[in-house]
Amino acid sequence: MPRVAKFRLHAHAMFVLALACLCPYSPAALAERIARTPDWAAVTKEFGPAVVNISASGMRQVSAGDADGAPGADADGDAMQEFLRRFQKQFGATGVSMQVPVRALGSGFVLDEDGIILTNAHVVADAQEVIVRLTDRREFKARILGIDRPTDIAVLKIDASHLPTIRVGNPAELRVGEWVLAIGSPYGFENTVTAGVVSATTRSLPGENAFPFIQTDAAINPGNSGGPLFNANGDVVGINAQIFSGSGGSQGLAFAIPIDLARSIAGQIIRTGRAAHGSIGVSVQEVDQTLADAFKLASPRGALVSDVHPGGPAAAAGLRSGDVILGIDERQIARASDLSAILTMASPGQSLTFDIWRDARAAHVTATLGDADKAAPPTAQPARAPDASFARLGLTLRPLRPGEVDFAPGTGLLVVAASGQSKAAGMQPGDVVLSINGIAVATLAQAQQVLAREDRSLALLVVRGGERMFVPIRTG
DSSP states (O other): OOHHHHHHHHHHHHHHHHHHHHOSSOHHHHHHHHHHSOOHHHHHHHHGGGEEEEEEEEEEEEETTOSSOOTTOOHHHHHHHHHHHHHHHHHTOOSOEEEEEEEEEEEEEEEETTTEEEEEHHHHTTOSEEEEEOTTSOEEEOEEEEEETTTTEEEEEOSOOSOOOOOBOOGGGOOTTOEEEEEEOGGGOTTEEEEEEEEEEEEOOSSSOOSOEEEEOSOOOTTOTTOEEEETTSOEEEEEEEEOOSSSSOOSOEEEEEHHHHHHHHHHHHHHSSOOOEEOOEEEEEOOHHHHHHTTOSSSOSEEEEEEOTTSHHHHHTOOTTOEEEEETTEEOOSHHHHHHHHHHSOTTOEEEEEEEETTEEEEEEEEOEETTTOOOOOOOOOOOOOEEETTTTEEEEEOOTTSSSOSSSOOEEEEEEOHHHHHHTOOTTOEEEEETTEEOOSHHHHHHHHHHOOSEEEEEEEETTEEEEEEEEOO
8 A cells, every 4th residue: 555545544543533532422322413413404495495585565654753663664764753853843833744655574484385474463564565575586466364463473365376385393392402493584685594593492571472482592683574493304383573682683582483373373364364362351470489488389380460350251250369370271381471372372262270379279260261352451440548667578658548549449558668678679669569478458557467477478469550560578
């Protein structure tokens, strides 16, 4: 064998030996891990043609007094607002308004080969014209079959047939750390492919979102909205919908709507033109360790009922403020967002059994759901009419006076000052304390009696700005 060839052979053997020494896996295990690496090129080739580019345009009424543009407004709309403000200031005019054009770019994907397309509601909201562009460069005017703003889902229809479609997966099988792939049109760059991992499977976001999101660090940017999120098998598990960003672009915090929820909403829209959501008429919050201790729960879990809306299904079923909802029809409620997700996918008129924790023991309540779209907001309640300092709480309280706050019946104590543990927990002057650990406190004497027999973990039911919430306080 020539010397050069012999040297190459020895060098190759040394490299393999060094790699085997450095690698923590056996050759068989290493081969298995390599085999499990997603073939994103194959996924993109098979399902990329089912991803579409969406362009929406319309008109928006802009007033000189508007402080902020509507969601989806572009720079032209903001410039027109500034012009109208200057016009009003210069000539003293009032009520100046006009129609300005707005445009939105987004993504979507073909759900049915006969032209049914799924996207985000915010991509096509208030659009007068929607253009869908396929990967083969064909363009179609789309009809909006329906929009569901609570879940940010919209269904479009184009006059086409035999279109390539996606394959639907099961978001419940997703694992944190699993690979995922996004395809969409960020900033208008059609069929852009980005990959990342699942950062969380049930991420609750602040605001009025009705369900938990899939979180991923795949690069998602404006224009990706409405596009699919694929798992390693090429199944769609979510619809890319939101990002958290200080720059407006991707910072590794992206959120997708679970596809099972999206399909449920889409099915309703296709059948009836709208989606109906179940409602029980309660406000809920998360249970932390202090609240769990206060309500004598073994662990912090469930959805804590902070308010029951008068006249709603929950009130009729006997649910109370201070109940902790732990399950619905044998489905576990680990977080408040789990409750919202189940109700969002439930139908008005449906009867559900709620597993609750009340007075330190398990109980069951059956409620017939109302329609979230027709549910009346909580009724404002008027209250009935010498300060006392509670050093243990760090609060100065006094009874309410007639007409002082706008809710009823007249029970509760007004927070005059907050310090120490209470201030650290978020208590503020002007808060109204309705109960402590589920026991109503309408007088200072009642508050003293409750505090005399309760332990270190306290849950104060508080009204602030018309909203009820539990504030957990540790006093020891």
